[in-house]
Amino acid sequence: MSEVDEWLAELIKMNDDAEKMTHKQIKIVQAAVEVFSSKGFAGSSTSEIAQKAGVAEGTIFRHYKTKKELLLSIVAPIMTRLITPFALKDFVKVLEADYPEVEDFLRAVIHNRMNFAQKNLSVIKILLHEIPFHPELQQQFKEIVAKQVLLRATKIVKHFQVQGKMIELPTETAIRFIASSAIGLILIRLLFLPEADWNDEQEIEYTIDFIMHGLAPRG
Incomplete structure (x- = not known):
């Protein structure tokens, strides 16, 4: 994991303590961050995230019920657990x-x-x-x-x-x-x-x- 992906390494580590993230889930989260950071939440689509992650769009919805749940799954841990102990x-x-x-x-x-x-x-x-x-x-x-x-x-x-x-x-x-x-x-x-x-x-x-x-x- 490169220095640029330091946040992702910490996110994976946190999830491993509770529920291990699958390889596909890691790819989804990484793709979502790239898309959300460049286009914002409103300008992004789950189909675009799926394409960038190399997975079917349905795979996203097996892990996250909505696009906002995907966003919060990234941002909420960053806010509450990454910013506090890590950042x-x-x-x-x-x-x-x-x-x-x-x-x-x-x-x-x-x-x-x-x-x-x-x-x-x-x-x-x-x-x-x-x-x-x-x-x-x-x-x-x-x-x-x-x-x-x-x-x-x-x-x-x-x-x-x-x-x-x-x-x-x-x-x-x-x-x-x-x-x-x-x-x-x-x-x-x-x-x-x-x-x-x-x-x-x-x-x-x-x-x-x-x-x-x-x-x-x-x-």
Whole structure:
């Protein structure tokens, strides 16, 4: 399994713990991710997924009753079990590490999430496509972000504020400021301008400088 298919290896591993995925089911899931990520859920068809997977369309419906059930079988585990223990396992280490300066924290966060996004871009595309249209996915995302990320990030922001290294903003505002800048960089780089002739390290440093000009204490 290549690095690009890291998400699929984890999904197979999770299912093997409960009910082993068949070879055809693995092919269906892999094809579905490719189709959903390129065309979105609404623009995709089970016949197209079956063709890409090299199986009969009826085979899909033996495993999944509807197209939405197929989507949720991919996205729901990713949301609840991949994002939490897998996608966040290295990120939590980043959030729990001790950083002498705000810039060190920001640099570690951006590098970590850029690396994760590069390895799991097809799945991230599906999440971006579908979360706005599926309330159950929105709720899962909110719970995961609130429980796994927001609490830890709040602790870090407050720590730097107490040290006088970050402006006294409401912590959620500061986190939103950081997240919008970092996520914006990652999405533009990987989704909108993947072929751009950028110096990625320099762009990361520009982003950090931009954030720090907004968060630096006045004085």
